[in-house]
Amino acid sequence: MTPSAMIFDIERYATDDGPGIRSVVFFKGCNLRCSWCQNPESHLSYPQIMYNRKQCTSCGRCMAACPVDAIHNDELFGFIxxxxxxIQCGACVDVCYTNARKIVGRRMLLDEIMEELKKDTDYYKDSGGGVTFSGGEPLLQADAVSELAQKCKNEGFHTALETAGYLPWQTFELILPLIDLLYFDLKHIDSDIHRSFTGVPIELILDNIRLAGELQENMVVRIPVIPGFNDSLDIQRRMMKYLSEETAVTQVELLPFHRFGSGKYDGLGIPYAMKDVENLSKSDCEQFAEIGRQLGLNVK
Ligand code: SF4
Ligand code: SF4
Incomplete structure (x- = not known):
C-alpha cells in the first residue's frame, strides 16, 4: 500500500510549536476527548463536514442533495x-453557493505532504525552524509520522512532535530517535479526575513522560491550565512535584485555557462543555509557574 496519512490541516508559517518558522502537520484522529479541546475536528479519524451557520441562508439545498439523509436542520446548530x-461524497459542499460547508480531513500521500513541507525550506533554514507533527494524536498514525520524520531528517529539517502520550511505550521508541523536540502534555495527576475530563486514566501517560524524559534530551511538558479541572495550587504542586522528583524533565510550559475552539463545536453540531468558562491569561498562571520554579523546573 502507498504510504499515506489522514490529515486535517497543514499550517504554514507557524511560530508557536517549536523554534523558528515552522509547518505544522495536523493528523486527524485522537484517543482522548478533553472537554476543553480546541480542535474537535481532530477527534474522528475520518473526514467530516464542518458547517458555518453565519454563512448559511437556510436554502436547504444541502439536505436535498445528500444521498444518505445525513443532514438535518437542527434548532440549535443549523444544517449539521x-x-x-x-459517506463524505461532497455533494452538499458542491451545492452550497455560500460556501457554508467544507470537508475537514483528507488522506494524503506522504510524498504529497513532503511536497507541501518543502515549499518553505528557505524559511526553516533562515529562521532555525522546521516541521512539527501535531493533531489529534499524531502517534495513532505512528508509521506515517516515523516515515515523514525520516524524510524531514533527510532534507535537514528540524522535527518536533506534540503528543498526549496515551500509547504503548514501544510507539515512542520507534519515533523518538527521529524527533529533535518533544512536546508532551500533562493534564492532571489524579487518574479518576483525568478520566472524567479526557476519557482515559493517567498512569500510562505518567510512565511515558518518565521514560521519554530519560531518552529525549529536548523535551517540554505542556500543562493546559483549565478552570475547574486543574487550576488549584494542590493539583499543580502535585504535577510539578512528579516532574521534578520522578522524571528527568526540566522544561515546563503552562498553557492558559482559551475558548479558541468554540465555533468549531457549533460547526460540527457538538455541545461545547466549556462555552461559559472564562479565558485565563499567562498572569493567572504565574502562581503555578512559581511552584514549579521552586521545585527546580524551568517553567514558562
Ligand atoms: S446549502 Fe449551504 S446555504 Fe443552503 S442550507 Fe445548506 S449550508 Fe445553508
Ligand atoms: S458529504 Fe455527502 S453524505 Fe456527507 S452530508 Fe454531504 S451530501 Fe451527505
Missing part, C-alpha cells in the same frame, strides 16, 4: 451532519 451516516 451526522458523521455516522455521512
Amino acid at each position: 451532519t451526522d458523521p455516522d451516516k455521512c
Whole structure:
C-alpha cells in the first residue's frame, strides 16, 4: 500500500510549536476527548463536514442533495451532519453557493505532504525552524509520522512532535530517535479526575513522560491550565512535584485555557462543555509557574 496519512490541516508559517518558522502537520484522529479541546475536528479519524451557520441562508439545498439523509436542520446548530451516516461524497459542499460547508480531513500521500513541507525550506533554514507533527494524536498514525520524520531528517529539517502520550511505550521508541523536540502534555495527576475530563486514566501517560524524559534530551511538558479541572495550587504542586522528583524533565510550559475552539463545536453540531468558562491569561498562571520554579523546573 502507498504510504499515506489522514490529515486535517497543514499550517504554514507557524511560530508557536517549536523554534523558528515552522509547518505544522495536523493528523486527524485522537484517543482522548478533553472537554476543553480546541480542535474537535481532530477527534474522528475520518473526514467530516464542518458547517458555518453565519454563512448559511437556510436554502436547504444541502439536505436535498445528500444521498444518505445525513443532514438535518437542527434548532440549535443549523444544517449539521451526522458523521455516522455521512459517506463524505461532497455533494452538499458542491451545492452550497455560500460556501457554508467544507470537508475537514483528507488522506494524503506522504510524498504529497513532503511536497507541501518543502515549499518553505528557505524559511526553516533562515529562521532555525522546521516541521512539527501535531493533531489529534499524531502517534495513532505512528508509521506515517516515523516515515515523514525520516524524510524531514533527510532534507535537514528540524522535527518536533506534540503528543498526549496515551500509547504503548514501544510507539515512542520507534519515533523518538527521529524527533529533535518533544512536546508532551500533562493534564492532571489524579487518574479518576483525568478520566472524567479526557476519557482515559493517567498512569500510562505518567510512565511515558518518565521514560521519554530519560531518552529525549529536548523535551517540554505542556500543562493546559483549565478552570475547574486543574487550576488549584494542590493539583499543580502535585504535577510539578512528579516532574521534578520522578522524571528527568526540566522544561515546563503552562498553557492558559482559551475558548479558541468554540465555533468549531457549533460547526460540527457538538455541545461545547466549556462555552461559559472564562479565558485565563499567562498572569493567572504565574502562581503555578512559581511552584514549579521552586521545585527546580524551568517553567514558562
Ligand atoms: S446549502 Fe449551504 S446555504 Fe443552503 S442550507 Fe445548506 S449550508 Fe445553508
Ligand atoms: S458529504 Fe455527502 S453524505 Fe456527507 S452530508 Fe454531504 S451530501 Fe451527505
